[in-house]
Amino acid sequence: MDPFQPNEVVAPAWLRRGVARLEGAVAADRVAEVVDKAARPLSEGRAGQVLRGEWLGHALHPVLTDLPLGCWLGAGLLDLVGGRRGVRPAHRLVALGLVAAVPTALAGLAEMRTIRDERYRRVAAVHAVGNTAVVGLYLRSWTRRRRSPLGGIMWGLAGGVLAWVTGYLGGHLSFGRGVGVGSRGLDTGAAGTSTVSSPTDDEVSVVEAARLLTVPPEQVAAMVEEGLLTAEGAGAGEMRLRRSEVMAARQLGG
Numbered sequence: 321m322d323p324f325q326p327n328e329v330v331a332p333a334w335l336r337r338g339v340a341r342l343e344g345a346v347a348a349d350r351v352a353e354v355v356d357k358a359a360r361p362l363s364e365g366r367a368g369q370v371l372r373g374e375w376l377g378h379a380l381h382p383v384l385t386d387l388p389l390g391c392w393l394g395a396g397l398l399d400l401v402g403g404r405r406g407v408r409p410a411h412r413l414v415a416l417g418l419v420a421a422v423p424t425a426l427a428g429l430a431e432m433r434t435i436r437d438e439r440y441r442r443v444a445a446v447h448a449v450g451n452t453a454v455v456g457l458y459l460r461s462w463t464r465r466r467r468s469p470l471g472g473i474m475w476g477l478a479g480g481v482l483a484w485v486t487g488y489l490g491g492h493l494s495f496g497r498g499v500g501v502g503s504r505g506l507d508t509g510a511a512g513t514s515t516v517s518s519p520t521d522d523e524v525s526v527v528e529a530a531r532l533l534t535v536p537p538e539q540v541a542a543m544v545e546e547g548l549l550t551a552e553g554a555g556a557g558e559m560r561l562r563r564s565e566v567m568a569a570r571q572l573g574g
Contacts, residue, residue, distance in 0.1 A: 334378055339492060340445075348442035355445045359429035371430035374505040381431045384424040389483060391417030392458060396480050399473045407469055414462045421455050431500050432524060437564065440499050450486035454479050498524060498563065523552050523560040532562055533570050543569070 330336070344346070362371055373380030395413035398406035428448060435441045447547070458478030465472030493499040529549070530537040543549045548569060552560045 339487055339496075342443055342446060342489075343439035345442055348445055349438065351449060352438075352441045353446035355429070355432055355448050356441075359432045362426055362430045363433040367420065367435075369505075371426070372428045372434065372504065376504070377506045378502070378504055379427075379431060379494075379500040381424065381427040381500065382490070383486050384420070384427050385487070387420035388417040390488070391420060392476070392480060392483065395476060399476065407465075411462065411465045411472075414458055414465070414472075416453065418458055419461060421458075425451065425455075435499055439496075440493060440497050443493055443497075444499070447486050447489040447493065450489065451484060454483045454486060457482065486535075497567075498528060524563050524566055526559055526561065529566045531560050532566050 342427060362368060368469050369375070371380060373383075376383070391413045395410040395417070398410035398413070425448075428451070431442050432441070432448065457475055461472045461475035461479060463472075464475055473474055494501065524532070526537050526540050529540045533540065540549065540561070541559075544559070549561050549565050552562060
């Protein structure tokens with residue numbers, strides 16, 4: 321048996337079960353509605369275009385996450401090995417991370433409104449609420465560090481642990497489910513408008529479907545011909561497929 325076959329490598333069962341429960345948690349729909357209301361003013365007009373990364377060529381939110389997480393990671397390292405000389409720099413890094421978290425959160429909220437699949441909206445809502453808690457923990461860490469450095473460090477440690485969890489959920493959405501992927505605003509016509517229709521979060525290309533199913537693209541085309549998958553027409557001259565059907569076929573296939 322070839323150990324490098326894609327079908328041989330799967331996430332741990334407990335992790336798959338946890339993600340499946342979260343995606344199927346109907347109770348999270350209420351949280352998603354609240355987050356959606358908060359995101360509505362940010363997703364409209366010019367502000368929404370900027371926050372979604374139309375000017376950048378791809379989603380802005382994943383790029384911005386490096387800023388607060390990098391600051392907080394640096395603060396944590398200084399807490400561990402910086403000694404007394406690292407106390408003030410760590411305090412400042414926590415503050416910088418809090419400042420950077422503001423545009424990061426705004427970009428994430430603007431991205432939330434592009435998600436149409438209710439399963440992914442639930443994960444995104446929990447991701448948003450969890451990150452709000454992370455900010456709260458680091459804010460507590462920042463306020464405590466002057467009076468009780470050890471207390472501030474512990475609050476920061478709690479924020480860092482939770483950030484790992486929420487970061488995983490964000491990665492699951494982007495890399496596991498393909499939410500927010502694809503180019504934005506790269507190809508423009510003479511009038512300055514996009515000539516390429518942007519794929520929705522409910523559609524994937526044949527190549528992406530093949531990656532998700534761990535099969536050659538030719539087999540995906542055969543599945544379309546056999547009626548196992550539904551073609552949604554062309555996007556930039558390329559056939560697109562329903563993500564929900566692809567994921568269902570992936571579950572049935574193993």
